[in-house]
Amino acid sequence: MADTARRGALAGRRPSGALLGVVPFFVYVTVFLIVPTLVVVVGAFIATGPGGQGALSLANIRALAQPAVTSALWHSLILSAVTAVAGAVIGALLAYAVSTAKPDGVLRRFTTSLCGVLAQFGGVALAFAFLATFGATGYLTNVLASTGLDDTGGLWLYEWNKGLMLVYLYFQIPLMLIVFLPAVEGLRPQWREAAETLGGSTWLYWRKVAAPILFPSFVGALLLLFTNAFSAYATAAALVSQGSPLLPLAIGGTLNSEVILGQENVGKAMALLMVVVVAAVMTLYAAIDRRASRWLAR
Amino acid sequence: MTRGVAVQLTDLRRTYSGVNALDGLTLHLEPGELVALLGPSGCGKTTALRCLAGLEDPDSGRVEVGGKDLTKVSTNKRDMGMVFQAYSLFPHLTARQNVEFGLQLRKQGSEQRRRRSAEMLELVGLSAHVDKYAHQMSGGQQQRVALARALAIEPQVLLLDEPLSALDAKVRTQLRDEIRRIQLEVGTTTLFVTHDQEEALAIADRVGVMRSGKLLQLAAPQELYSRPADDFVADFVGLTNRVVGTSRGTTAEALGASLPLLPGSATEGTVTVLIRPEHLTVTQDAQGSAVVISSSFLGAQGRVVVSPGEDLQQVLVQVPSAAVADFAPGDRVTLRPVGAPALAVARG
CATH class of the missing domain: 2.40.50.140 (Nucleic acid-binding proteins)
Structure with a gap:
């Protein structure tokens, strides 16, 4: 009886304590996610031009059909898809190679730690590292030019479909390794042995068992890489100085441009477009991840 | 229906980092017989079973099944069904697809596969669960499917590697009795590895007690209990x-x-x-x-x-x-x- 009363009292007390603990998180999410999202959503439907200042309008949404915006969206999608697929394939192979190393071995610990750092090494610092190496005055460019092996002057680095793809892969591959390694490690030795005792070869095990089991995790990780590239801004901004070939740069342009003024809400409409794309991809990711985690749960 | 074959392990030796997992193990299984290998962790019982399955290569010794030397034959060509301790069902396949897996590898037609899997799932009492995935079944049901999958290919030898150890006591006893019923029904020569003496005594025709890679005694359960060969066997059994x-x-x-x-x-x-x-x-x-x-x-x-x-x-x-x-x-x-x-x- 006393026990029940105590449990009741505790049960009553626990949620409020737990809630108190997560208040800072909710404040953070409200200030830095919910409020900005609302500003974007509302702003996308508010006119800024002469005559319609402050009125509800679809003009900003209609502006998304402008060639500059559709082209930026297309480039962003291509860049994200290519670096996500390439990063996922290379990262998955690396993850498998790492999974075969001794679990507490130096190679494995070193590789996973390094990837943890590299996956977060983006932005201006990464752009600078590439500029210093492959840029117009980069030391490798100079070395190659002096030996006559390359006379392009490192200009390819500044193009979204060449240099930027390479730079993005620099953080996409390590990110894939970190995200995909737990899935590879989740493959149980019993599955391989069961397949073998039932008459299957190693190839057959990979084709009929391991690959189908890993597929949802692979697709999930690929989607994560896609959104990672799609929403990246700082690296692209530091490398690409001519025009706004990508959607995040185009949004930046509407806010920073000293030539075209009053386009902030068109920028918000573009941001809304990004939110829609990312939300769709992440919804798909969540659905796939649910299935993968059910199969690979330990 | 007895389709069992004799199994002979002769002087098997296997060392891991200087430790003898198998130290000259010799063991004979009569056709259709169920022999349980019993012993504490690390005694070599699982290594013996894995050597028979081909999942481990012995350092020396011979593995013969039905008079044929299989010592150098790869696992996928040994024609053995195996049930593991737990979690061996392919999670992306339903119970029926799991059971059909080995049959598909044997190029059986879909109708034949379907008939055989239905027969096997009925044998283990899971006819109502054919379309369930592993995560939708209890531990006991999963092990039944694993047993059906192992038996579906009509193996020469059935290998059971502590298949009940992850189950709760009541399910364990139930499934133990069912394994014995099914084994008697299909007549497959079976090697059962366990550390649970009650399980071994209840299920096996003969029980082998192992210690440090050696077989100390191999006898019928009653004899093992009433006439232990040494004090280790007497202490370990009962x-x-x-x-x-x-x-x-x-x-x-x-x-x-x-x-x-x-x-x-x-x-x-x-x-x-x-x-x-x-x-x-x-x-x-x-x-x-x-x-x-x-x-x-x-x-x-x-x-x-x-x-x-x-x-x-x-x-x-x-x-x-x-x-x-x-x-x-x-x-x-x-x-x-x-x-x-x-x-x-x-x-x-």
Whole structure:
């Protein structure tokens, strides 16, 4: 009886304590996610031009059909898809190679730690590292030019479909390794042995068992890489100085441009477009991840 | 339907980092027989099973099945069904697809596969769960599917690697009995590995007790229990009291009585006599030299712990459950062996 009363009292007390603990998180999410999202959503439907200042309008949404915006969206999608697929394939192979190393071995610990750092090494610092190496005055460019092996002057680095793809892969591959390694490690030795005792070869095990089991995790990780590239801004901004070939740069342009003024809400409409794309991809990711985690749960 | 074949493991040796996992293991299984390998962790029982499956290569020795030398044959060509400890079902396939997996590899047509998988799932009592995935089934159901999958390919030998150890007690007993029923029905020669002596004694035609890579004794369950080859087997299989006594060749004096000795016993001097709790009686006696330490009710039977006095170790006596209430801690009692043959080992 006393026990029940105590449990009741505790049960009553626990949620409020737990809630108190997560208040800072909710404040953070409200200030830095919910409020900005609302500003974007509302702003996308508010006119800024002469005559319609402050009125509800679809003009900003209609502006998304402008060639500059559709082209930026297309480039962003291509860049994200290519670096996500390439990063996922290379990262998955690396993850498998790492999974075969001794679990507490130096190679494995070193590789996973390094990837943890590299996956977060983006932005201006990464752009600078590439500029210093492959840029117009980069030391490798100079070395190659002096030996006559390359006379392009490192200009390819500044193009979204060449240099930027390479730079993005620099953080996409390590990110894939970190995200995909737990899935590879989740493959149980019993599955391989069961397949073998039932008459299957190693190839057959990979084709009929391991690959189908890993597929949802692979697709999930690929989607994560896609959104990672799609929403990246700082690296692209530091490398690409001519025009706004990508959607995040185009949004930046509407806010920073000293030539075209009053386009902030068109920028918000573009941001809304990004939110829609990312939300769709992440919804798909969540659905796939649910299935993968059910199969690979330990 | 008996389709069993004989299995012969000869002088198998396997070393891991200097430790002998198998130290000259020789074991023969008759066609259709179920042999359980029993022993503590690390005794080599699983290594023996994996060598038979081809999942481990022995350093030396021979593996023969049905008279054919399979020592160098790869696992996927050995034609063996195996049930693992747990989590071996392919999670992306339903119960039916799991059972059909091996049949598909054998290029059987879809109709034939479907018929066989339905038959196997019915055999293990899971006809109503054919379209469920592993995560939708209980541990016991998963192991039934694993058994159906292993049997579906009509293997020459069935290998069971502690298939019940991850299950709760009630399901374990149920599935244990079912495995035996099914094994008798299909007649496949079966090697069953376990560390649970009750499981081994209940299910097997013969039980082999292993220690440090060696087979200490291979015998029918009753013989293993009543005539253990040495003190390790006696200790590992069932409960045993270790009582100080004096050996006189074929008999030993212990607890004030003369006991016939089993073959292999120490024949002279002070010895340790191994006596089962059910081979002792305890009676109330105000003049008795023994004292009750505790008594416990265990359902179908009861146990009384008695101190025989004279610096002897406490002994466990099995009593009818109705008699447990007659013994309270501190009661004076008389302790007597019933005279069953016992094993005596030299005192180390």
